[in-house]
Amino acid sequence: MxxxxxxxxxxxxxxxxxxxxxxxxxxxxxxxxxxxxxxxxxxxxxxxxxxxxxxxxxxxxxxxxxxxxxxxxxxxxxxxxxxxxxxxxxxxxxxxxxxxxxxxxxxxxxxxxxxxxxxxxxxxxxxxxxxxxxxxxxxxxxxxxxxxxxxxxxxxxxxxxxxxxxxxxxxxxxxxxxxxxxxxxxxxxxxxxxxxxxxxxxxxxxxxxxxxxxxxxxxxxxxxxxxxxxxxxKATLSPSDDGFVDVGTVAEIPDNRAKVVTISGERVAVFKYDGKISAVSNVCQHQNGPLGEGKVIDGCITCPWHGYQYLPDCGASPPPFTERIPTFDVRLAGDGQGPVEDQRIFVRAIPNAPGTHVDPAVI
Amino acid sequence: MDGVGVAIAETLIKIVRGYLFAGLVFSVPFVIFGIQRVDPSVKGWNVLFRVLILPGLSVFWPLFAVRLVRGKRHPVERTAHRLAAQSASHP
Known part of the structure; x- marks a missing residue:
């Protein structure tokens, strides 16, 4: 890094x-x-x-x-x-x-x-x-x-x-x-x-x-x-009227791993970790490796190719490193009666500037 | 092959050699004195690092010469999400 x-x-x-x-x-x-x-x-x-x-x-x-x-x-x-x-x-x-x-x-x-x-x-x-x-x-x-x-x-x-x-x-x-x-x-x-x-x-x-x-x-x-x-x-997801995209349920994502979906012409990695959900651009700044195929290690999204790391809530590499990737607003929705794992994850289609802090959605 | 073919081959080889030599002439002082102006991540005096990037600089030296003259640093990559984020913040 x-x-x-x-x-x-x-x-x-x-x-x-x-x-x-x-x-x-x-x-x-x-x-x-x-x-x-x-x-x-x-x-x-x-x-x-x-x-x-x-x-x-x-x-x-x-x-x-x-x-x-x-x-x-x-x-x-x-x-x-x-x-x-x-x-x-x-x-x-x-x-x-x-x-x-x-x-x-x-x-x-x-x-x-x-x-x-x-x-x-x-x-x-x-x-x-x-x-x-x-x-x-x-x-x-x-x-x-x-x-x-x-x-x-x-x-x-x-x-x-x-x-x-x-x-x-x-x-x-x-x-x-x-x-x-x-x-x-x-x-x-x-x-x-x-x-x-x-x-x-x-x-x-x-x-x-x-x-x-x-x-x-x-x-x-x-x-x-x-x-x-x-x-x-090809399975590009389109946003609804409020600008958010339904990317699936919490249950679909293993702990400390991500689900990868295509939004706004590029892949987005939606991570589940510590009872939270965050979404970042899937593209590692180092060699454009697939971050969504990596996992969260020591609190950081870790690229499977060369180990570059990013904080899930802001898409920035931990100091003193300087890499930054775009982040996405995330929210959860459910009927309030079923198990939390059935909650649906919604990701805003328009990305935030690289390194922008986004409050994770709490499961 | 006839003399024309030999002359063409000799000329092309001279042009390539001249380009690479010009690149070397630019690159040696550049890696010592100018490189930190275009890439602040170059820190300290790691000689082997500077030697390792010399062959590539001898090829891409016009790019760095332009950046040095214009006082520009390396760009940030352009991906679909970065461009979308940029256009959203500057509609």
């Missing part, structure tokens, strides 16, 4: 997350190289390294792209979402090593990149050679697949370079998210890069099937999660 920026916000959970991530990547690269050399010991180790890092990045991209929709389908995947940005930056560096290699002074691990391996033999600058080496721009199968990879790498660079919270604040979350949606363009470019590159030089059916299964998995998962989201947003 933005009381001041840290370079990298590591805590115990994030460190464990990163260690598992990096160990998995290292194990994958080692296994890839051992298996490939085992299949054909005549292969040049440098070419195998390029494939190992490239395929590791491509595989990791599938994992990264799966986390979002899986989290929409089940909260069990939220822990994976918690530190996904480190996964994205790791993926960028794997792709970068695939292209330029790794040759840092003092680092024993050295690899050759595709730029040197394929484009550093003539008079041309390797970077220029990358763009002009294959000029079949009008041909589908012979299309210079390297260009597709360059496009994807450029997108990954912008995403990695803007992964710090500083960028969320300075670009604002909606623009930052729109920028990072470029990952889908990058994925499309990479599928083209692999299909027109690696799959043309190595036509083993298993590789083609693997790329196809990956594509179907990513597209299918997004369609499934997206259809659920659209269905929820």
């Amino acid at each position: 933005s009381v001041g920026y840290k370079s990298i916000q590591w805590n115990r959970q994030k460190l464990i997350y990163d260690l598992i991530l990096w160990a998995s990547v290292a194990a994958y690269i080692a296994i890839f190289m051992a298996v490939t050399k085992g299949i054909d010991s005549n292969l040049d180790i440098r070419g195998v390294q390029i494939r190992a890092y490239g395929s590791a990045a491509f595989l990791l991209l599938h994992v990264i792209l799966s986390i979002g929709p899986l989290s929409r389908l089940s909260p069990k995947f939220h822990p994976l979402l918690f530190n996904r940005r480190h996964m994205g930056v790791t993926m960028f560096f794997l792709a970068l090593i695939h292209v330029v290699g790794l040759n840092l002074p003092g680092l024993p691990l050295k690899t050759t990149g595709a730029l040197t391996w394929y484009h550093d033999f003539g008079n041309l600058d390797p970077l220029v050679s990358l763009f002009v080496g294959n000029s079949h721009y009008g041909d589908f199968i012979q299309f210079p697949f390297e260009i597709l990879g360059v496009g994807a790498l450029a997108i990954f660079f912008v995403m990695a370079a803007t992964s710090h919270d500083f960028w969320l604040v300075n670009l604002t979350a909606p623009i930052w998210k729109a920028l990072h949606m470029g990952v889908y363009v990058a994925y499309g470019l990479l599928v083209g890069h692999v299909v027109l590159g690696a799959l043309q030089s190595n036509r083993h059916p298993a590789m083609t099937v693997a790329v196809g299964v990956g594509l179907v998995w990513i597209v299918g998962l997004h369609l499934l999660a997206g259809s659920r989201e659209i269905k929820q947003d």
Whole structure:
């Protein structure tokens, strides 16, 4: 939360997350190289390294792209979402090593990149050679697949370079998210890069099937999660004459949890806690996470994505933090004879300015 | 590819390199002296934080140059509820 920026916000959970991530990547690269050399010991180790890092990045991209929709389908995947940005930056560096290699002074691990391996033999600058080496721009199968990879790498660079919270604040979350949606363009470019590159030089059916299964998995998962989201947003509630919207009964909301409804073009999270009802905009100011899927912890609405917190009655982060979200007037109505849990909750359709205190409705 | 293609590729690469270099020239003094004017949440002298945002600043430097010159801070996000609340308080 933005009381001041840290370079990298590591805590115990994030460190464990990163260690598992990096160990998995290292194990994958080692296994890839051992298996490939085992299949054909005549292969040049440098070419195998390029494939190992490239395929590791491509595989990791599938994992990264799966986390979002899986989290929409089940909260069990939220822990994976918690530190996904480190996964994205790791993926960028794997792709970068695939292209330029790794040759840092003092680092024993050295690899050759595709730029040197394929484009550093003539008079041309390797970077220029990358763009002009294959000029079949009008041909589908012979299309210079390297260009597709360059496009994807450029997108990954912008995403990695803007992964710090500083960028969320300075670009604002909606623009930052729109920028990072470029990952889908990058994925499309990479599928083209692999299909027109690696799959043309190595036509083993298993590789083609693997790329196809990956594509179907990513597209299918997004369609499934997206259809659920659209269905929820279509159920927009309209206000009655007094400007309030009937959002359901008290009994529908578990303690310290929320019911999410769509009012005024956006989702509203209606929380029940300590015998009270408060309603806030569902959109976390940090990364626009779904606050209504979080819970009230230590008296604060806690975002399920990264733990940003807001006081339910005013939509402001507890001091010294400064985030604020819109709040909504709430009232309860019942016939006065039935159980309190049958009371109906009414939320005013017009939101209050971010951070505005609203008296909770007492059950 | 013919010489024209090579010349186009070389020119485009030079333009991109020039843009990023100009960004670096702007960004290094900006992260030391100017950043707190556009984002008051930048506090203290965390060197690694400043280094980490340098690549992004080299891309988005015109945005920060404009904010610095105009004396503006980072904006607040615009969501449907924020806009509705704003128009309700300023009809």
